Amino acid sequence: MNPAKNLRVAPMQTSGTHNFIERIYRESGPFQWARETGGKNSIEAGATRVEFGIEWQAVAAKGVYRRTIADNGSGMTPDQLVAFFNTFGGGGKPIGGVHENFGVGSKTSLLPWNRAGLVVVSWVDGEASMIWVAQDTVTGEFGLRLFDAIDPVTLQCTREDVVAPFDDQEAGCDWAAIKPSWMGDHGTVIVLLGNDLNTDTVTGDPRGKESDLRGIAAYLNRRMWELPPNAEIYVQELNTTDTAKWPRSAKEAHGPVSVGALDKRVNVRQINGAKHFIEYQKKGFRKGRLGSSGVVELSDETKVHWFLWDGERPAVQSYAALGGFIGALYENELYDMSTHAATYRSFGISESAVRSKLWLVLEPPKYNDQKKAGVYPRTDRTSLLMGGGKDAGSPLPLTDWGAEFSDRMPEDLMTAIRAARKGGAGSITDVTWRDRLAERFGSLWRIPKLRVANGGAHATNPTQQGGVPRTKTVRPPKPKPKPKPARPGGKGGLVGPVNIGPPKGSSPARLSKVGGGIPTFRLVDSAEIGEKWVLASWQPNAPGNPEGVVLINVEHPVIEAGIIRWQELYPIHHAEAVREVVTQAYGEIAVAKVAHSEQLKALIPSRRIDDVLRSDESLTMALLGLIAEEAVISVRLRKLGRKKKSA
Structure with missing residues (x-):
C-alpha cells in the first residue's frame, strides 16, 4: 500500500524531557547560562540594556543573594511566556534547526541547578505577567508551577500558570518590585532561586568552575565578539568571597x-566583547598598540582574521583575555578557543613572544544545506562541528587550516617570528648523517606545492626554485634494468628554474608534490614548546621551512642532566662546546626519527602519523633511554681531546 500524497500525522509527544535537559546540562560549560539569557535571548529581544544584578529584597528579608538577569527588550505576553518557558524548543524556532537553539539553551543551562525555580516577570506596555518554572518534586519533570487563584468575576478558585506578580513572604520578595528603574514599559526579569529558597545563586552554578567573582564578565568578554552598537550589558560583581563582607x-x-x-x-x-580587548586602546596608555591586522582567506572560504600587538599590553586583569588566542567566529560568538602552544604550532607559530600577542579568529562559512558544507554548533553551544561530506559531525579541521595559513603567512607575522627567534636554528651538519638520511628518506619527503604549468587549475606567483616535471613518452619495452641506489631527496628549492610558489597569483599552476629536503630542527626553551615535560615537538607547518621543523626543548631535565654529565668529563673551557654537541645530537636524532616515520605512510594514514607517531608524547618517549644519544655524543666529543683525569 502506497502512502497518500497528503499524508498527515499526529505529532510525536515527548516525555521525560528532564532527562534531555540534564544530559545537555552535563555537556555544557561554565557560565553557559549567561550566554543563553543576557548574551543571546535579551539581545534578540531588542534590548538596549541588559544587567546581571542582585535581588536585594531577599537579602534584607532572608540574607539570601539571588542572581537576576534583567533587560529592556520587547517583553513577553502571558501566552508567549508559556510558549517559551514551558515548551522544550519553544520560542518559535525548532529544536532541530541546524543553526538554532532558541527555547532550549536557557532551560538546559539553568534548570538543573535551579530546581526550586526560575521566577520570570515580563512587562508589555506596562502590564506585568509572572511565571515560576520549577521541578516537580514527585515526577522530576520541569514545568510551570500552578498557583491557586480567585477569579475576580465568578469568585471561583482556579489553578493558573501565569499570574500577576505578588508579594511572596516565603521567598522574601515582592515580585512586582523587582523591576529596575531603567527598564521602562517593556522588559523581562529572571530571578534564579537555586535548589531551595535559601540558596545564594549570585555565585553561579554550585557544581563548580563558577566561583570566580568576575566569571560572568570574563566569560562574556571572551564569548561575545562584539556587541550591537545600541546595546549595553552590565554585571554587578561582589568583591570578596567572604559573605560577612557582602x-x-x-x-x-x-x-x-x-x-x-x-x-x-x-x-x-x-x-x-573580545574584539574590544584585542584592539584595546586604553586612554593615556603609550607603551603598546595594535601593530597590524588583516585577513587571510583559505581555499574553503574560511577567513582567518589576524591581529598582532606591538609592545606591552594594558592591564586587563581577569575580566577578559589578556593575551593571544585562537578561536572560531560564528554568528558574533567565539567557539573552540585555545591558547595552547600546540594549536599555534599547527598555524606555523611556535615562538612564545609572538603567541602571547597574536590573535587568530577563524571565520568558516555557515553550514549550507544545498552545498552540504560549512559549520554548525553543537546542541550545547560549546563548540562547532563540520557539516556535510566525509567529515560531517567532526571537529573543526584546525590542522588543515593551519597548514594553509602557514603557507600564506602575512609578512608582518613573518617579521615578528624572525625577531622573536632565539637559540639555535639547527640543521643536520654532520655530512655522514645528512647523506644517509637523504639517501634513505629524501625521496619520500614530498611536499604539496603549486608548480607553474600552462592550463593549470590554480594560480601562483613563483618564488622558489624547482625541477622541471618529467614528460611521459611512449617508448618500446626495454629489458628489466639492474637495481639502482635509492634516489636522493629533493634539494629543498635550491636548484632549477623558479617555478614553485604559494596559492594565489597570476601564473597558472598545478598542484604537485615536490622534493622538500630533510626536516630541520630548532633549539628552543620550554616556554616556546608550551609544556616543560615535552622534549621534542614536531611542527609540520613552519614558515620558511616547508619541510617542517622539530623543536628541541633545551631546558628539558633530560638534556640539562646530559649536558652537566658530559661537561664534568672534560676541562671547563670545553663546556660550551659540550653543550653544543649534546643539543645537536638530540636534534639530529629527532629529525632522523621523524624522517624515518615517512616510510610508514604506505601502511597507515598520513594524518595518524602526524597526530600520533609524531606527537609530543611519542617524540619525547623516543628520545628517552640515552643509548642512541650517548653513542653519538661520545664519538663527537673525541675531537675535544682527552677527558679529565678521575680524582
Missing part, C-alpha cells in the same frame, strides 16, 4: 561609603 542592601552596594566604614560596594562592570 553588602546588606542596595544602598550599601551602590551608595557612598561612610568614613571609617568597610567598603562593601559592588563593581558594575560593562561587557565590551
